[in-house]
Amino acid sequence: MPPELMYLAAMVHALRARARNLRRADRRDAGLTTLEVAIIAGGLALLAAGVITAIGTAIENRKGNIR
Numbered sequence: 001m002p003p004e005l006m007y008l009a010a011m012v013h014a015l016r017a018r019a020r021n022l023r024r025a026d027r028r029d030a031g032l033t034t035l036e037v038a039i040i041a042g043g044l045a046l047l048a049a050g051v052i053t054a055i056g057t058a059i060e061n062r063k064g065n066i067r
Contacts, residue, residue, distance in 0.1 A: 001009075032040075
């Protein structure tokens with residue numbers, strides 16, 4: 001086998017091994033931890049409270065203009 005093809009075969013083998021290892025690492029770390037879920041839920045709750053407050057304030061400010 002020519003040296004160029006041997007080099008190419010070794011490179012392909014190394015890339016396949018690297019891709020295989022990355023896929024395995026992704027499976028181990030799949031999903032969110034409880035702390036991450038709690039932080040996301042808390043952030044969404046704060047966001048919802050802010051939106052509700054903004055809508056309530058807008059309604060109160062425009063209440064006098066309604067006939």
